[in-house]
Amino acid sequence: MLADVLDLSDAAVSSGLLVQLPLARRALARLWYDRRFGVNTADFATLTDLGLEHPERVYYSPAHWGTLRRALPARDVGEHDVFLDLGAGKGRMMLEAASGYAFKRVIGVELSPELTEVTRRNLAATRLRLRARDVEVVQSDVLDYDIPDDVSVVFLNNPFRGEIFASAVERLLASAGRAPRPITMIYFNPVEEPHLLQTGRFQHVRTVVPRWRKVEGIYGTTRVYKVT
Numbered sequence: 001m002l003a004d005v006l007d008l009s010d011a012a013v014s015s016g017l018l019v020q021l022p023l024a025r026r027a028l029a030r031l032w033y034d035r036r037f038g039v040n041t042a043d044f045a046t047l048t049d050l051g052l053e054h055p056e057r058v059y060y061s062p063a064h065w066g067t068l069r070r071a072l073p074a075r076d077v078g079e080h081d082v083f084l085d086l087g088a089g090k091g092r093m094m095l096e097a098a099s100g101y102a103f104k105r106v107i108g109v110e111l112s113p114e115l116t117e118v119t120r121r122n123l124a125a126t127r128l129r130l131r132a133r134d135v136e137v138v139q140s141d142v143l144d145y146d147i148p149d150d151v152s153v154v155f156l157n158n159p160f161r162g163e164i165f166a167s168a169v170e171r172l173l174a175s176a177g178r179a180p181r182p183i184t185m186i187y188f189n190p191v192e193e194p195h196l197l198q199t200g201r202f203q204h205v206r207t208v209v210p211r212w213r214k215v216e217g218i219y220g221t222t223r224v225y226k227v228t
């Protein structure tokens, strides 16, 4: 029965995969949160399946539930703050931001029309109580999206790399230049951190490493920066 829930093959079961309890526990936890919150965010989606393959774009895999809570204390967010998830996927971090904080507005930007639609359904169906009144997912390539000048917390879960990442950072800094304000960036799986630091405009504030990790690495880690 556990194998059914986890969608494991007979080969996986007989080769002893099921006895790897930490793995099974994490897989179960992922499904359990979705069930509990009445949403569908757990299943990965490749960009080939979505017809959006590009070497610098990253496929859909959600950040862990609790990523935002561990990186951003609720006391740091006030009623004028605006949250933006660049590459919002199925909206898991939008749900965390809208339910766990006093954000005035929560925005997600997602390239895939299918994933945008899943996010809309998740926002409409969730059993989580959304505190933010204004919650919106925009279907757009980040390259075509102008970052609103009141955004104060930007979340990225390694959504794109290379030139696309550089261009998104440029857009964020342009917004900070038009409307100077405190801006926090939360970067999960911070693959492009060297580029970020090279700009000289991002000051590292803290690093959050998951409890199950023995050694700090890029994947599973969250880094928080202030835009200077």
Ligand SMILES: C[S@@+](CC[C@H](N)C(=O)[O-])C[C@H]1O[C@@H](n2cnc3c(N)ncnc32)[C@H](O)[C@@H]1O
Binding pocket: 056, 057, 058, 059, 060, 061, 062, 063, 085, 086, 087, 088, 089, 090, 091, 092, 093, 109, 110, 111, 112, 115, 140, 141, 142, 143, 156, 157, 158, 159, 160, 164
């Ligand atoms: C690793 S997933 C992160 C999903 C979500 N932020 C989360 O943590 O649950 C990356 C997402 O970025 C989206 N993405 C990739 N390239 C993009 C682009 N150029 N513009 C907007 N979204 C993009 C993908 O479709 C995918 O849903």
